[in-house]
Amino acid sequence: MSQKVVVIFSGGMDSYTVLNLACKQGLEVYALSFDYGQRHKKELDYASKACLELGVQHKIVDISAINQLIGGSSLTSDIEVAEGHYAEDSMKTTVVPNRNMILLSMAVGYAVSIDATKVYYGAHSGDHAIYPDCRPEFVHKMNDVCAIANYEAVEIVTPYLDVSKIAILTAGLEMGLDYGKTWTCYNGREKACGKCGACQERLEAFANNNQTDPLDYE
Structure with a gap:
């Protein structure tokens, strides 16, 4: 009998790679996505x-009602999304307060209810500068709590x-994944x-892999 796991799946590149990795490992995968009122629904x-x-x-x-409590991000509030790379301080406006702790807590509750032993999510080193809830110290502390x-x-x-989006894309391409999905x-x-931090990092990953992004850009 295969091991049950929950994968937090946004529909983005990183979590898509994690989802496919878990499937290829022969795990019984339960994907979990959240509508938290993000403008990129x-x-x-x-x-x-x-x-x-x-x-x-x-x-x-659907947890969009949570925006009554955790507004102030350009991803969920009426604030213009900054343009530029994640290395730029302006990208901090895309931080949704406590998002990953909230999502992980719900995913862990779901895992317990279905007898799954693990929750996967797609944090990577490119997120560390801007997003505290993607850093190794956060993951390690969450693991302590979830135990x-x-x-x-x-x-x-x-x-x-501990790897970049470039390396994630490399791994996904080696798996034969179609990132147009x-x-x-x-x-x-x-x-x-093509101008926000997420787009720029994605395009950079494709360029560094000598590949063309299959998505259409403005």
Whole structure:
């Protein structure tokens, strides 16, 4: 009997790679996506299609009411999304307060309820500068808590925590993944903007892999 795991799946490149990695490892995967009121809700459509194609059980949970408590991010509030690379201080406006702790807590609860032993999510080194809840120290502390928060210990697994998006794309391409089936842009328009930090990092990853991004850009 294969091991059950929960994968937090946004519909973006990183979590798409993690999802496929877990599937290829022969795990029984339960994908979990969240509608937290993000302006790029379009990513959830990509998540649904990807899970359907993979034959993975998938839940999309609406927690958008939480924005009454955690506003102030350009991803969830009426604030213009900054343009530029993640290295720029302006990208801190995309931080959603306590997001990953909230999402991980719910994913761990889901894992316990279905007898899954692990929760996977796609934090990577490119996120460390801007997002505190993607840094190794956060993951390690969350693992400590999740070992004792329930009668059943749940492990937080971050396969790409110490590598860049460039390396994640390299790994995904070696798996034969089609990244045209993912959405990265923080603006939820018809085409990706190509200017926000998420787009720029994605395009940089493709350039460094000598590949052309299959997504359409404005």
